[in-house]
Amino acid sequence: MASKTAWVLGLILGAGLSAAFAAEPPRDERTAGLAREVRDKGWIAYGGRSTNGTWDLFLTRPDGSQRRNITNTPDFEEGAPRFSPDGKKMLYRRTPKGTEISHDNWGFQGRLVIANADGSDPKVSGAEKEYPWASWSPDGREIACLTLKGIDFVDLATKKVLRRLPRRGMFQQMFWSPDGKWFCGAADYIGDVWTIARINAASGELNAVHMFQSCTPDWFPDSRHIIFSSRPPNQPGGNGYGWTQLWMADGEGKDWRLVYGEDGRHVYGGALSPDGKYVLFSRGLVDGGGSESSGAPLCVMRMSDAPTIAGPSKDLRKVHPSTKDGPVLQFGEGWEPCWTYAEIGAAK
Amino acid sequence: MTWLSKDFRSLRDFGSLRRTGTCPRKRGHGTRLVLACLLAGACCVSCGRQGDSGEADTGEDAEVTTRGSCEVTAQLLELRGTFPDLPNYHYAFVMKYKVLQVHRGKIDGDTIYVAHYDPHKPRAAAADVRAEGIGGNLRQFEAGDEHRMALEAPIDDYYMGGMINRYFKEWKGPIYWAVWTNRVVR
Numbered sequence: 001m002a003s004k005t006a007w008v009l010g011l012i013l014g015a016g017l018s019a020a021f022a023a024e025p026p027r028d029e030r031t032a033g034l035a036r037e038v039r040d041k042g043w044i045a046y047g048g049r050s051t052n053g054t055w056d057l058f059l060t061r062p063d064g065s066q067r068r069n070i071t072n073t074p075d076f077e078e079g080a081p082r083f084s085p086d087g088k089k090m091l092y093r094r095t096p097k098g099t100e101i102s103h104d105n106w107g108f109q110g111r112l113v114i115a116n117a118d119g120s121d122p123k124v125s126g127a128e129k130e131y132p133w134a135s136w137s138p139d140g141r142e143i144a145c146l147t148l149k150g151i152d153f154v155d156l157a158t159k160k161v162l163r164r165l166p167r168r169g170m171f172q173q174m175f176w177s178p179d180g181k182w183f184c185g186a187a188d189y190i191g192d193v194w195t196i197a198r199i200n201a202a203s204g205e206l207n208a209v210h211m212f213q214s215c216t217p218d219w220f221p222d223s224r225h226i227i228f229s230s231r232p233p234n235q236p237g238g239n240g241y242g243w244t245q246l247w248m249a250d251g252e253g254k255d256w257r258l259v260y261g262e263d264g265r266h267v268y269g270g271a272l273s274p275d276g277k278y279v280l281f282s283r284g285l286v287d288g289g290g291s292e293s294s295g296a297p298l299c300v301m302r303m304s305d306a307p308t309i310a311g312p313s314k315d316l317r318k319v320h321p322s323t324k325d326g327p328v329l330q331f332g333e334g335w336e337p338c339w340t341y342a343e344i345g346a347a348k
Numbered sequence: 349m350t351w352l353s354k355d356f357r358s359l360r361d362f363g364s365l366r367r368t369g370t371c372p373r374k375r376g377h378g379t380r381l382v383l384a385c386l387l388a389g390a391c392c393v394s395c396g397r398q399g400d401s402g403e404a405d406t407g408e409d410a411e412v413t414t415r416g417s418c419e420v421t422a423q424l425l426e427l428r429g430t431f432p433d434l435p436n437y438h439y440a441f442v443m444k445y446k447v448l449q450v451h452r453g454k455i456d457g458d459t460i461y462v463a464h465y466d467p468h469k470p471r472a473a474a475a476d477v478r479a480e481g482i483g484g485n486l487r488q489f490e491a492g493d494e495h496r497m498a499l500e501a502p503i504d505d506y507y508m509g510g511m512i513n514r515y516f517k518e519w520k521g522p523i524y525w526a527v528w529t530n531r532v533v534r
Contacts, residue, residue, distance in 0.1 A: 104438065105477050129477075148508045171508045191516025193439050241433075288436045 030327035038062035038278060038300060038329070042341035045070075045090060045117075047079030047101075048334035049294035054097050057081050057090075057119060059344060062278070062300055064331030070119025079291065080106055080336045083117060084140040085178065087342025090117050091134055091143070094124065101335075103268075103288040104215075107133035107146065107172055114156070117344045125159070133172065138180040144201075146174040151183060151199070168206040170197055173216055177201075179223035182251060186215045196228045198251050209253045213244075216289070218271050225250050227259065227270040227279065231287075237263050237315050245316070246270045246281050248306075258320055259306040260299075260328070263313040268296070272303070274341045279303050282335060283310075295335040301328045407496025407530035411483065416498030416527040418453030422446060422460065426491045428514040431468045438478060439510035440503075441467040442523055448494065461515055462524045463503055464489065471529045478509045484529035494532035499524040 027035060043059050050056035052074040060067040071078050077099050081092040095101065095110030102109060112131040115122035125131060131154065133146035142162070145152045151165040151174070174185035180201060187197035189208050196209040196217045209217070209226055217228040227248045235242030245261035259279060260267055268289035269282040282289060284296030301308055305326025309316050317323070412419060422445035431441060440463040447458045466474045471484035486495060500506045503525040513523065 102477070103436075108477055146508075148505065167504075167508070169504075169511075171510065186510075188511045188513070191513040193510035193512050194437075 027329070028327070031329050034300070034302065034327045034329045035063035038273075039065065041273065041278075042087070042339060043117075043344050044280065044298075044331075044337050044339050045081040045083060046298060046332075046334035046337035047081065047092070047291075047295070048332065055079050055101060057092060058332070058334065059118065060331060062273075062331075062339070063329065067332060071122070077101055077110075078113070082136060082338050083340040083342070084136050085138055086140055087340035087344070088117055089140065090115055090119075091136065094122075101291040103291045103335075104172060106291060106336075107174075117340065117342065133174045133185075135174060135176040135183075137176060138178055144174070144176045144183065146170060146172070146185065165199065165201070165204045168197075168199060168204065170199060170206070175218055177219045177223040178221055182219075182223060184209065184217040184219060184226050184228075184251075186217070196226060196230075196249075198226070198253075207251075207253060209249050209251065210247065210256060214247070216268050216270065220248070220272050221274060221276045223251075227272060229266075229268050229270060231266075232319075235315060241287070243316070244268065244287060246279070257307065258309075258323075259303075260301060260308050260310070261313065261316045261320070262310040263316050264311065266296075269298075269336050271338050273339045277303055278339075279306070280337045280339055282337070289335050290333075291335045295333045297330050298332050298334050298337055299328050299330050302326055403533065405531065405533040407485075407494075407532040409485075409530060412496050412498045412528045412530050413451070414498075415481070416453075416500045418455055418499040418501070418524070419451040419497070420445075420447050420455055420460070420499065421449040421451065421494060421496045421532055422462075423448060423494050424489060424491055425459075427489060432512065437510065438466055438476065439512055440465045440479075440507060440525075442511065442513040442515055443467075443489065444515060445495075451496075453499075456522070460499075460524055461513075461519055461521070462497065462499065462526050463507065463511055463513075464526045464529065465507070465509075479507060482527055486529045486531045494534070496530045496532050497524075497526055498528040500527055501525065 041062050044062050045059055047055050048058050055077040056069050056071045057078050059070050075097050077095045079101050081090045083090050091114045093110045094113045108129050112125045112134050113122050131145045134143040143154050150167050152161045153163040155162050169188040170185040172186045174183050183199040187195050189195035192211055194213050194215050195211045196214045197206050198209050199206045214228050214230040217226050229244050230247045231242045231244040237243055243263055244266040246259040246267045248259050249256045265283040266287045267281050267283050271280045278300055282296040282298050284290045290296035305324045307323045308326050309323045425444045425446055442461050442463045445460050465479040467489055470487040475482045501522045501524045503523040506525040
């Protein structure tokens with residue numbers, strides 16, 4: 001009986017180790033070259049499952065080196081970090097231990113925390129669910145929040161609402177453009193749900209960027225293009241459910257282009273490096289980005305290699321026969337990564 | 349099968365207790381008859397919709413009569429298309445109703461469009477962080493059924509989330525937010 005138990009335990013341990021290694025596959029020459037290229041280009045922050053069992057925030061070099069846990073709070077779940085535009089601060093959400101982080105509702109969950117970019121001096125702002133979907137202004141002095149009543153412009157020093165715009169059907173994942181002129185987010189639009197939309201921060205006008213099963217948008221540094229996840233219709237894979245891919249478009253809703261796709265994977269968390277030359281994303285086996293479990297493998301690729309399709313992806317390659325298939329660097333497991341070129345400090 | 353076994357067990361115990369007032373014991377013929385009736389009733393309730401027993405029910409209860417700013421009894425005219433098969437996502441789905449009676453508040457017109465959150469779920473299980481405070485005893489939506497509903501409007505003041513509105517092209521008026529939804533049996 002004992003030997004049988006040991007055998008079963010060995011199998012479980014072996015499977016666990018295999019899974020851990022599978023998260024970071026061996027790097028071929030092209031991938032190793034990409035790793036060398038990005039190694040010193042600032043820092044990436046993301047939420048991930050920690051050894052203490054809860055979600056913490058991590059900092060890593062873009063090649064996956066110098067990874068460190070910057071919150072390490074066993075009593076809280078933390079996720080969705082966003083660096084301030086100058087890279088000196090970060091905001092994120094914190095929920096009590098055991099809270100399941102919802103890939104769709106996270107902006108409503110828990111409390112807003114603003115800390116230094118290395119995670120030090122965290123300060124909780126507001127009550128539970130307050131400052132939903134907080135997003136930095138270009139100068140870092142304000143945050144915009146997507147609330148039931150509208151888009152609130154909040155002064156960080158006084159916490160006063162300076163202005164309010166109608167939200168026009170936008171309901172989650174709102175981000176302020178680097179030039180301060182726009183918001184992007186997921187919206188209800190002409191009766192359809194999960195449309196990527198853009199709102200003019202001055203006039204409040206809304207336009208659709210991409211309709212049908214699209215979400216998790218974010219800005220390119222030029223404030224003119226938007227990256228987002230989309231699951232196009234009529235895919236045979238996943239028993240007809242399809243696979244979520246990473247796309248981009250201009251803010252007017254034109255020039256849609258595939259950035260990265262892979263049959264068998266759902267790609268979320270698209271975010272650009274500060275110079276727009278690289279793109280971050282997660283490639284999970286299950287839909288939603290993995291926030292409800294332990295995240296998904298995080299990756300970096302060059303924007304100049306878009307569109308890239310990974311793996312056999314027979315169905316996707318039929319739709320996109322000409323792809324560049326550049327190297328994709330995988331560096332850990334997490335969710336909602338973001339990137340700064342600011343130097344945050346040496347690893348502790 | 350789990351629910352059936354559980355219900356049967358409780359019904360069996362109930363039948364025995366009824367006779368003895370204390371511990372279950374061997375049942376007589378009459379008890380078996382009572383048991384059979386109760387079991388049949390339980391099957392109707394569990395397998396079908398509430399109200400299949402034939403008992404009239406106005407849908408009135410302490411929740412529907414106090415929540416929301418309007419309260420109506422209305423007939424669900426149709427379900428336009430199927431609910432999307434998106435188990436990982438939450439959304440509201442707009443449905444078209446014919447108003448039969450206004451109990452509270454002001455309703456414009458005799459046709460209203462009502463958004464129900466996560467319509468594939470029983471109302472009692474639909475509430476979450478995005479749609480707090482909703483509920484009711486309705487288990488599933490079927491065209492032709494009558495519902496007693498506590499409503500709010502406009503929906504944007506009460507709900508911020510995905511909404512599938514297949515009436516968008518033909519209806520530009522208010523969409524009501526379903527706060528509480530009970531089934532009505534005539």
